[in-house]
Amino acid sequence: MVDTQFKNPLLKAFLDELEHLELYQQYCKSPNEWLKKLIDERFMQFYIRIRAISYFSKIIYFTARHFDMERRKYEKRYVLTLDGSSSDGNGSKKEGTSTLKELIVDESATVHFPDKLNDELNQYIQHPLLYKAVQSLNKRQQQILFLAYVLNISDTEISKKLNVTQQAISKSKNNALAKVRRLINA
Template sequence: MIQNRLLKNFLNDAEIKELYQSYLEKPTTCKKEMIEKMFQIHGRKIQLLSYFSKTLTFESQKFDKKIRHNNKWNQLILDQNIDERGGKFLDLVADEQCYYDVEFNTPVESSELEMIFEDKQLYDIVSTLTEKQKKILYLLFVKNWTEEELAIELGVSKQAINKVKNYTLRKIKKEYESANRRNLNTN
């Protein structure tokens, strides 16, 4: 019985097996050369298949690496400013709300903001925020919602809520400080 896998695979072909049996019964140089030539062709086919297999593996890994690289560097950036008031691409995306809470669907009225902010300067700054930014701050700080509750309500991640909150607070602080500096310089 033949133990070599390459030879076993070679002899699986009926035509080659018949030629080999014929050679074993009546060995001739012509039959021997024919079998050797067919074996070389068989070996080349295996080498070629191995080469194609390795090439496909390499190319698929290269393609996957390229896709990951493109996804890393060409991310859709929804928090870029699109106007001078700090509006973002994210504000243009329609919200799909999980729950329909009357309190959430109503906009924050300016009278509510006036009651919250005694400082006129701070009120003016907050009034320039987008409705989404106002609503997030209102629900987090006035109504004491958690970021998780708000994220569920808006159908976004908790990190997205945190990011908007932090960005808005930094913006308010920056504008408030620059307004105070302007006031000091004019006085």
């Protein structure tokens, strides 16, 4: 082990290598000029190796920082079309807008509503009279009621989802509810 008399971390690291420690201990037992030169020579080799490692580490660090800085500058200067922010028709950016890439709809991730409508709607209706009344509605009305009351989506969001006006959704929903009330009360 390294003697505690050495406080210099470089000397401690040098003597942590078994070969160097043995040479040092041999020199302490019988000091001679040949061992002293050998230890000095090995220490110089060790020191040069440490300096080279330090030098290359610094070069790598500063080159990486410079590369990152240049890459960010390039990305800021040459924004990809899809990375640009969406804007209204006048070219002015809206507050809270997202990038064009975020506006792309993944068709594979969306569930086609008509395929799932009957199964999901049946799960939520327990009363037999209400179930029968809802089944008498057309698919569009069932879809609107499902979105509005089961998924708790606003009329505006439903209109965007179904590509119709908000007024048409409101009217269709009110007609469906009126028809359900009529059938339950009859």
